Amino acid sequence: MNRTLYSLLLHLALPLLAARLAWRAWRAPAYARRIGERFALGLPAFKQGGIWVHAVSVGESIAAAPLIRALLARYPDLPITITCMTPTGSERIQALFGGAEFAGRIQHCYLPYDLPWAASHFLQRVQPRLAVVMETELWPNHIQQCARRGIPVALANARLSERSARGYARFAKLTAPMLAQLSLIAVQTAAEAERFRKLGARDASVEVTGSIKFDLSIEPELRQRAADLRQQWQAGQRPVWIAASTHAGEDEIVLAAHRQLLEQWPEALLILVPRHPERFVSVFELCRQQGFAVRRRSTGEPVVAADQVLLGDTMGELLLLYALADAAFVGGSLVANGGHNLLEPAALGLPVLSGTHLFNFLEIAAKLRDAGALIEVTDARTLAEAVAALWREPVAAARMRAAGSEVMQANQGALARLLAGLGRLLG
Structure with missing residues (x-):
């Protein structure tokens, strides 16, 4: 499957996405709020030219927190846009970075679905200098839209189990070009680095950095x-x-x-x-x-x-x-x-x-x-x-x-x- 076919299937699946969202909203009412953001509609007025960090849910948001605090300290003039996919992740982000000390520095919304036009509109609003994706939340159209705009994409704290690698390998025509577009893949272990290379990542982009979860500090x-x-x-x-x-x-x-x-x-x-x-x-x-x-x-x-x-x-x-x-x-x-x-x-x-x-x-x-x-x-x-x-x-x-x-x-x-x-x- 290549990216064009993937995008076509994703558009055809929109009724299923809507039904799944409705089902989730029935179980957890928070899913019924801010639906427009999932289609890049009604996005907040973002400051542009900063760093975009994507943490899919609660676990990734917690793992990203030390990184985001370090980026705030190291680049005080750059706004940081944090995206996620779940209400629990959003609540965690707001709990961590919703205080007055982060006003004007941190901005937040849901990441739009991986539709080409939604990804394009999101990036047009944010216009980041750098995109950082936590762990292994890879979306081909978002990465392609970044590549078109010359925005480097880093996969941070990346992990890839043998089972996940086999799943990606089944769609090599889609995943190999996507991985080749990544500027940095900071993996947790050498074994995972080798799996990424076999799937199509460039050797120069893969670095074994370890897990930032070890850098968790308790107040x-x-x-x-x-x-x-x-x-x-x-x-x-x-x-x-x-x-x-x-x-x-x-x-x-x-x-x-x-x-x-x-x-x-x-x-x-x-x-x-x-x-x-x-x-x-x-x-x-x-x-x-x-x-x-x-x-x-x-x-x-x-x-x-x-x-x-x-x-x-x-x-x-x-x-x-x-x-x-x-x-x-x-x-x-x-x-x-x-x-x-x-x-x-x-x-x-x-x-x-x-x-x-x-x-x-x-x-x-x-x-x-x-x-x-x-x-x-x-x-x-x-x-x-x-x-x-x-x-x-x-x-x-x-x-x-x-x-x-x-x-x-x-x-x-x-x-x-x-x-x-x-x-x-x-x-």
């Missing part, structure tokens, strides 16, 4: 806020664990593990954070149906001694919720989703647990596993046993916390290497 104020909350909840001595970014099929496993833990620690508290906000209500009902005393974080009510589960149904608070816990299970890993960011709890000094489906984070998981900072589980029983062991053996838990912190420190520097590459593109 002292966040730790203090978490400590104050636990004191307010009178939970300083309660055993608390978190299951974050869970997907459908995992919540039942996590709740079953928590039920086992409650048999030994009746005062234990689980913080359960579903990955997608459209599942908040259904997971809350699941907790109630299974007989747990559950409280929703969105109510703002303090946790009391009788509460067994705190449902994390707010946006932009994941790091705070991690900081409230003594141990962390990272979801998307007990089901074949590929896992989520294991480094956020490690940066907070937590023992990290996950399932075995970690194909999106193989390198990071291997580093944590080899250092003794990661425990992998397979079901409710092994999850409960792992959490129980950490509560019973504080010395072992402390070793895991220290190991995770050491892995974070040993692998930092990717952000500096990425910034150097972007600096060359900006001239």
